Amino acid sequence: MLADLDQKGRRPTELQGDSAYSSPELKAEQETVGTVITAKVAPSSNRKGLYNKDDFAIDLETLTVTCPAGNIVEIPEAYLTNRKGGTVSYDANICNACPLKDACTSCNNGRSVSIHAYEKERLEAKAFQQTDEFKQEYAYRSHVERKISHLTRHGARVARYIGLLKNKAQSQMV
Numbered sequence: 633m634l635a636d637l638d639q640k641g642r643r644p645t646e647l648q649g650d651s652a653y654s655s656p657e658l659k660a661e662q663e664t665v666g667t668v669i670t671a672k673v674a675p676s677s678n679r680k681g682l683y684n685k686d687d688f689a690i691d692l693e694t695l696t697v698t699c700p701a702g703n704i705v706e707i708p709e710a711y712l713t714n715r716k717g718g719t720v721s722y723d724a725n726i727c728n729a730c731p732l733k734d735a736c737t738s739c740n741n742g743r744s745v746s747i748h749a750y751e752k753e754r755l756e757a758k759a760f761q762q763t764d765e766f767k768q769e770y771a772y773r774s775h776v777e778r779k780i781s782h783l784t785r786h787g788a789r790v791a792r793y794i795g796l797l798k799n800k801a802q803s804q805m806v
Contacts, residue, residue, distance in 0.1 A: 634667070643667060648773050651675075654757065656750030670769050673757045683736045688745050692752050697745050701732045707747055717749040 637643050647653070647667050651674040659669045676685035689698040695707040703726050711718035724742040727733055737743040748754055760766050783789075783803070791799045 646670065648770065656748070656753040659753065660750070670766070672761055672770065673754060680738060685745055690751065690755060692755070699736065699743065701730050703730065711747045712749060712751060715749050717747050717751065719744045719746050
């Protein structure tokens with residue numbers, strides 16, 4: 633879509649999207665060509681319902697990760713400079729003796745936390761989304777979501793006809 637707008641000379645300076653548009657790589661790429669993306673950062677999750685990455689204090693100044701129980705592991709600086717990032721792991725002996733182990737991990741080899749190459753940008757975006765400025769900007773998105781929901785409920789997800797003109801008529805009937 634952005635490539636099409638570029639060809640027409642109509643690139644937007646701002647773009648609002650859902651969490652699919654929140655990847656730090658995409659945001660950085662779009663900022664280099666003049667488009668600022670406002671999107672919620674995808675929430676961290678743990679499929680087993682245990683502590684997730686957001687429950688750990690990631691400090692990029694001291695290059696450490698602190699678990700909810702206060703145990704600290706160091707982040708190798710290379711994780712923040714290579715494209716893949718890396719995973720930091722807590723010692724199995726520390727995790728197995730921890731009183732919060734059952735809420736943290738079911739693995740007997742210790743807990744691990746992924747560190748993204750764009751971790752700094754991810755943390756900044758998560759902090760920004762807590763501000764009133766972000767909430768005010770992102771409030772406009774609810775109007776779009778409501779309209780998308782309305783259109784899809786009434787059959788606009790699938791084009792019934794062949795041809796642009798007939799499909800425009802279908803979208804007006806919805």
